[in-house]
Each structure stands twice: as C-alpha cells, then as structure tokens.
Amino acid sequence: MxxxxxxxxxxxxxxxxxxxxxxxxxxxxxxxxxxxxxxxxxxxxxxxxxxxxxxxxxxxxxxxxxxxxxxxxxxxxxxxxxxxxxxxxxxxxxxxxxxxxxxxxxxxxxxxxxxxxxxxxxxxxxxxxxxPQDRRQPFEVWQLQRIFNAPIYTGCKDAQNGYAVPGPVIATGARYWVPLISLFTGMRLT
CATH class of the missing domain: 1.10.150 (DNA polymerase; domain 1)
Known part of the structure; x- marks a missing residue:
C-alpha cells in the first residue's frame, strides 16, 4: 500500500x-x-x-x-x-x-x-x-517612477549625506541597491 x-x-x-x-x-x-x-x-x-x-x-x-x-x-x-x-x-x-x-x-x-x-x-x-482593503497593495507605477527618479538614481550631490540632493554622483551603496533588489525580488517589510 x-x-x-x-x-x-x-x-x-x-x-x-x-x-x-x-x-x-x-x-x-x-x-x-x-x-x-x-x-x-x-x-x-x-x-x-x-x-x-x-x-x-x-x-x-x-x-x-x-x-x-x-x-x-x-x-x-x-x-x-x-x-x-x-x-x-x-x-x-x-x-x-x-x-x-x-x-x-x-x-x-x-x-x-x-x-x-x-x-x-x-x-x-x-x-x-x-x-481586503487592509492588505498590502503593490506600488502604483507613478510611485515607482517617483522612487526611481530620485537623485540617488539620476545623480546626487554625494552618496552619503547628499543622496536626496541633485548632483553629478550616482550612488552605489545600500541606499541605491536595496530598493532595486526589493523591486525585482518582491521583497517587502514584514
């Protein structure tokens, strides 16, 4: 059996x-x-x-x-x-x-x-x-555009303290990579 x-x-x-x-x-x-x-x-x-x-x-x-x-x-x-x-x-x-x-x-x-x-x-x-109304909703396209068009991705003052201020530097640290990794792997806060 x-x-x-x-x-x-x-x-x-x-x-x-x-x-x-x-x-x-x-x-x-x-x-x-x-x-x-x-x-x-x-x-x-x-x-x-x-x-x-x-x-x-x-x-x-x-x-x-x-x-x-x-x-x-x-x-x-x-x-x-x-x-x-x-x-x-x-x-x-x-x-x-x-x-x-x-x-x-x-x-x-x-x-x-x-x-x-x-x-x-x-x-x-x-x-x-x-x-259902309390469940986590995925980001809207406009929200993702807002996040990934921030100076840290388009060019910022510096990668440490000036990552939110426009400038010539493209950041490379965790502030840059964690949101991108999260976007492509479906990570979220628990």
Missing amino acids: LTLSDIYDRYIKDPTRRRSARTMLAHESTRRVVEDVLGASTPIANITREQCRDLLETLRWLPVNHSKKHGKLSVRDAAALAKRDDRIKTINPTNLNAYMARFATMMNWAVSEEYLGRNPARGLQLAETVH
Missing part, C-alpha cells in the same frame, strides 16, 4: 510538472510539516478528512520559523508549546493557507493519478483575518 511519503516522492518527481527551485523549496517545506503531523508511513488511502482538519488545527499554532527555533520538537509539540505560550508568534493565516493549498494540490494530483478516490483536504483553509 502506498504511503504519504511514497505519493510525495512521486508528486515531486513527476516529469510532467515543471516547478521553479523556489516552488520546490515550498513543497519540501510543506512535505516535512505534513509528514510530521500525519505520519510519512501513513497509507495515503487511509488519510481522512478529520486528519486533514487536525493538520489545519496544528498549523494554526505553528510557530514562525519552527524548525529553526524549535528544531528538536515535532511540529505537534512546537504547536502545543505555542498554544500554551502566547509570547510565541505563530504563522499568519496566509502562510497557513499556503501550506494547506500545497498539500491539497498534491492530494488533487494523487486523485488525478488514481492513487485516491477523493481529496480529503479539498477546500480546507482558514478564513482570512485581514480585510
């Missing part, structure tokens, strides 16, 4: 799916958590809706960077610790839903490959706690 770990191996190695390194890293991270909670050797056909709900509940209390901060603890134990100690910051609903969506995607694949009859994780997500 195929286990959760077997199915994950097949899903990750599926040659019909093309994934970026970043996506693969996200799937591997999700896999570690899911296998820790549900059991890597659990037969895939035996995973129930109730176990998927239990996974969701465990993720609700998963500490941020749990593997770095609580590496020796199982996911369940780290979540139980966070549930008891309100000083431990837990992952936000968006990240929790991303874990569940990646798991559900793998389970959908298992259904389409006929390893499962139905997906017990289908549709399990937390309701977003942030109102």
